[in-house]
Amino acid sequence: MSYNRDNGRPGASPGETGRPKRRLKTKPLMILLLILLAGNLLWFIAWLIPDDPGGNEEVASVSGKEISRQEWMAAMEEQHGRETLLDLVNLKVMETAAQEYDIKVSDKEVDLELALMRSARDGSEQTLYSADGERVREKLRAQLILEKVLTKDVVIDESAIEAFYQENQSLYDIPDSYRARLILVKSTEEAQAVIAELENGSSFEALARERSVDAATGSLGGDIGYVVPGQSTIDEAIANAVAAVDVNNWSEPLTMADGRVAVITVTDKAKGRTFTYKDVEGHISRELALEQLPQSVTPEAFWQEFETEWFYGE
Structure with a gap:
């Protein structure tokens, strides 16, 4: 699929210290x-x-x-x-x-x-x-x-909790994200037809199941999960457009890297935030304990x- 989602965890590549970021087990x-x-x-x-x-x-x-x-x-x-x-x-x-x-x-x-x-x-x-x-x-x-x-x-030593937080702070800096749905078609003309149906009151989810050429997302009513603006693991056209789409509205036709055309909608916006050490201290302590x-x-x-x-x- 042209909007390939990364199955790896964020922060999985080596950090500035040369040590790999750790992701607590889920x-x-x-x-x-x-x-x-x-x-x-x-x-x-x-x-x-x-x-x-x-x-x-x-x-x-x-x-x-x-x-x-x-x-x-x-x-x-x-x-x-x-x-x-x-x-x-x-x-x-x-x-x-x-x-x-x-x-x-x-x-x-x-x-x-x-x-x-x-x-x-x-x-x-x-x-x-x-x-x-x-x-x-x-x-x-x-x-x-x-x-x-x-x-x-x-019992987890506080120094171990602090060390984990210092090494993995980026895990707790959560950006705004947008839950999106996608209808993928072969041409701009088809995308315009989809938009016309949406303007006439058709359900985005139903149209995704009926019209999308991508079977994987179409079966989910077009749901592609939460997308972060500029996200590298999704097609650039979608990553650049998602923040500009109002909740429960839809985009203009978006030309994908492979030439196909998408219409997206945003169903929810999750506001990002940065979690401090105090916010996540208990979470880290509990997860480190579970590892034992x-x-x-x-x-x-x-x-x-x-x-x-x-x-x-x-």
Whole structure:
């Protein structure tokens, strides 16, 4: 794709001192967030539940043979039910753990994690795109509770925290970023036609799925995540234009380096900020402590302690 996103982490190249920048590990966070989509299906399924408890309403038909809502729901439960319930159970387990161990997680701590995920551009931020903001914050809060419980007895020397911060300050200087969607077509004429449809009230997301020649982003409604002006890992035309597009508006046709033409929209602006040592001291201490643990631990490790039972009975 012409707007290739970098899977590497920012600051991964050697710094002025000749030592490579370090990125704190995010694997536990990524594992927890990867089931976020499955968790969101619960709300979708709840919306689908009919007033008729029989669930015999027809939702589709093939050659006159109907597919009932009940069949549909059963198939969805079979494919996603376990993951959805696991997600809910683990959220409750972490809430209970917070009470048991007197763990507090502030909104500022969640804000910091969100900002760091947006700036990482290592693939972990992709899990933010398909869920509403409050659900993402719930997940991050649960993960922070887990990490605080696991590291509550681990002591990290303050000099180690300060050294990490001094070596990696650039990680905590977060620029403005813009969540964008893209429709990629073959010509300026096609792009103008897309803009005409947008002006007539068509959905950008629906048009991306229907008209974009880029299958990867088209399947996501054109979502390409958060873009920083001047970002080198995305096509220059987009990187230079994104800051000038108003939220919920769209750009003029943008000619890409490969000759194709894009129309972009901005759905959200995340204001950048610089986090001070005081802002990130706890974050660094906790992550350095996690590196000392012999293995990753998931919320399931606390199920027995909090007498957890569930439908699947495992």
